[in-house]
Amino acid sequence: MLTRKARFFLYLGSLIIVIVSLFPFYWAVVSSLKSGSELFRTDFFPSTFAWKNYVQIFKEQPFGRNILNSLGVATGTVLICLSLAVSAAYALGRVHFKGRSLLLMTILSVSMFPQVAVLSGMFELIRSLGLYNNHFGLVFSYMVLTLPFTIWILTTFMRQLPKEIEEAAILDGASSATICFRIFLPLLWPALVTTGLLAFIAAWNEFLFALTFTVESKARTVPVAIALMTGASEYELPWGNIMAASVVVTVPLIVLVLIFQKRIVSGLTAGAVKG
Amino acid sequence: MGKVILSNVKKSFGRVEVLHDINLEIKKNEFTVFVGPSGCGKSTLLRLIAGLEDVTEGQILIDDMDVTMLRPAKRKVAMVFQSYALYPHMTVYENMSFALRRTKYPKEEIHRRVMDAAEVLQVTHLLDRQPKQLSGGQRQRVAIGRAIIRDPKVFLFDEPLSNLDASLRVKMRMRIAKLKEKLNTTMIYVTHDQVEAMTLADKIVVMNSGNIEQVGSPLELYHHPRNKFVAGFIGSPKMNFIKVSVTALKNDVVTLSLPHDRSLKLPVALPKTMQDMGPGSSAELGIRPEHLIVCDAASSLLTGCIQTVEHLGSELYVYVRIADDQNILVRVPGDKNFKVGDTLHLKALPSDCHLFHPKSTISFERFSSVSHG
Incomplete structure (x- = not known):
């Protein structure tokens, strides 16, 4: 059995690895939903959902x-x-x-x-x-x-x-x-x-x-x-x-x-x- | 069907010769067992007959046809492997019919043959299963089924029972014995287990370090081992070997001196190669544990103190120290009551005694050919 401390560090380590590997993709998803000047603001959560970009790339x-x-x-x-x-x-x-x-x-x-x-x-x-x-x-x-x-x-x-x-x-x-x-x-x-x-x-x-x-x-x-x-x-x-x-x-x-x-x-x- | 002749067969792996000049004739419908310690070349010999290895020198004939250069599938032999070697992704039916589907047999004929073989081996209810859903014994039966379906001239078994547990092994051994009656085909069976060899074989081939030591029926090997290796290998527990010296030799009677100043006279027919034996030369006396008889001091040949007693229920294995550096094993009925430290007097019939020439370490030639009473 892991001690509480060891388990804490295990979860912390896993969390860091997950964030490092998933953040770029998350950022791409968030950015893809932005339009115009919104793109140049640092928002971690999208405020509007603009699907325009998805339509545009095919057009x-x-x-x-x-x-x-x-x-x-x-x-x-x-x-x-x-x-x-x-x-x-x-x-x-x-x-x-x-x-x-x-x-x-x-x-x-x-x-x-x-x-x-x-x-x-x-x-x-x-x-x-x-x-x-x-x-x-x-x-x-x-x-x-x-x-x-x-x-x-x-x-x-x-x-x-x-x-x-x-x-x-x-x-x-x-x-x-x-x-x-x-x-x-x-x-x-x-x-x-x-x-x-x-x-x-x-x-x-x-x-x-x-x-x-x-x-x-x-x-x-x-x-x-x-x-x-x-x-x-x-x-x-x-x-x-x-x-x-x-x-x-x-x-x-x-x-x-x-x-x-x-x-x-x-x-x-x-x-x-x-x- | 299926007479197999090996003439002057040699096999080398690289520079190492593992089989030296093997000559052997296996009659048709004979159940032949190759037996020997691991590394003696028995499996290699089987694989040469199967065609899985190339012969370095010599010839292999099956039914008077030279198959030395023939591909395995063309030799009309079938093999059962130690690890079963079933095709894991195919059902039992597909496994058994695989070889026939390579040929141009009509479907109905293939089906009939599979059903026949499945019935003989009692695997009919397993035909739709995959190997991983079968127990070890069932897999082994399917593997045998896959072999018999091709109706081969010669069956080859490579240690087929050594992956099974003890009780299943006895069962399968009986099955194979029955199969042999039913099929009437030449079978060659490799094992390191001399009990399997004794119970199954019509003919045993005892091998040791790439040579054939002796060929004969199980009882022939048991009663008339040609040398010390065969004597020690066949029979369980192992034969006792006692160092003795020759005190007199005349009129085909040899007199031996045993420990504790006792002597034994044995009738011998002295072969030509043994002419150097004479008064003063040493030899080894072989007596099987089951042939030693407990007796009184006056008529005894050997006397010693009991070192260990092993109870096997029906019988006792008693280890007796008959001389300073010489322990022998005696097999006595289980109702006898012996204790460690007791003194035991033993004798044996002259016809149960074997005498071996001391010269070479491996091939002690049989000195006397004592006929068994």
Whole structure:
């Protein structure tokens, strides 16, 4: 049992962490509901509820289109990334071949590259493939960001699956593909959800590639669209709109995390104890 | 169906050779048990037959067909794993039918086979459940069901009972014995438990550090162990080994000197390799705890002071110190009343005595082949 003092500090500490992590989002929500000069006053609670900002962002630019772009790009990235990563993880986790750990290390080191370092090379690559200003270009470039860590996480999970199950399947006449997709894939669901969500968030939030590889506002994804929002004159930053847009694009992520919450928790602990 | 021949099979992991030149023939419909201490290579040998490991050297034949290079699924063998290895996300029905669904069997045929196997193993009422909803014994039955449904030539069991608790283990052992009558298929069973080996096997293969020590029926191994390792491994409690020295050897009778200046004459047929035995050389006398008889001082071979008495209800295990550094175990009926500190006089029939050559530590060759009375 905790003493009263210890419990006091525990709750105090938790409160501080909650405030620090939630305040920026709360501030965004509050600001998004303000309009005009209200924006420049420091109110912790909104006095009026102006929904105008939320309407404006969809009217003044193709923000709905931007959200769909983001959804499409992030979903595409997750799907392609997971299917590639599962196959790769099967090979790296279950098949013995020469240079396996070297390959794993290479994959890990790729994920260490700063984005800026690969930016210009990636730009050339995407242009020569004819994917400039194209969503496939974004999906393609996001693989560089998401594949290394999805492969690593899935390989770890793949290694923890009992060898006997694989051997039983081999004796039952299952091919490698059957073992990978019919036996292991269903057992990897929690891991897939976790890594898939991480990849989705990474793709959803990505800014630098999205800014560089798109040119039309129709083709932009949400982070770029928000950053490039302009007001009536070029000297005005439409804070209200920006905040409203930020709230709109954060909500899907929160909903996703809540939906998969149980899966994530079991994904993070699966294999930790014998079940 | 299912004659298995291993000829000159060797297996190395890296530079370490774990199986040295194994030669073995398993007749069809024979229940063969590989038994030995952990690390002796018995599971590896089973996995070589299954095809889960590649043979480093040598050949494996099943029904006169060379399967050495064949994929596991093509060898017509089925295996039951120690950890059951059921597919956790599939129902019992799906688990059992998985192998057949890989092939082009018609659905009705698959269904019929699953139902048949389920009935044999009494898991019909569990077909819709998932493995996690089953008890250990039920999982084991499903695992066996998954194996028999493929109608294999050879069944392989890798320590199938060692994850079960003691009472369930006895039950499953009887089930497997019954299954063996019913299926009439070659079965190879790996265990480290010599009781399982004795009760189930038609033929026992005793293995030790990558070699086959002896092959024979359970009683053959019990009465005529070829060396000290087999003698010590088969039988529970373990055989007593008593250091003795040879005082005379003539006309196929060896005279041994025992502690306390007693002597014992044993009829022996001296094998050629044992020609160096003669007066003065030392040997080891092996007598099983159940073959020692309590007697009076005059007719006794061994005498000593009781060190410990263990009551098992039906019987007593009595530890007797017969010489300064020599304790032996005697098994006597439970109604006897012995106390620590008492003096006990013991004898044994010459036909229950085994004599082992002292030279090597592992492979004491059987010195005499005493026929059992």
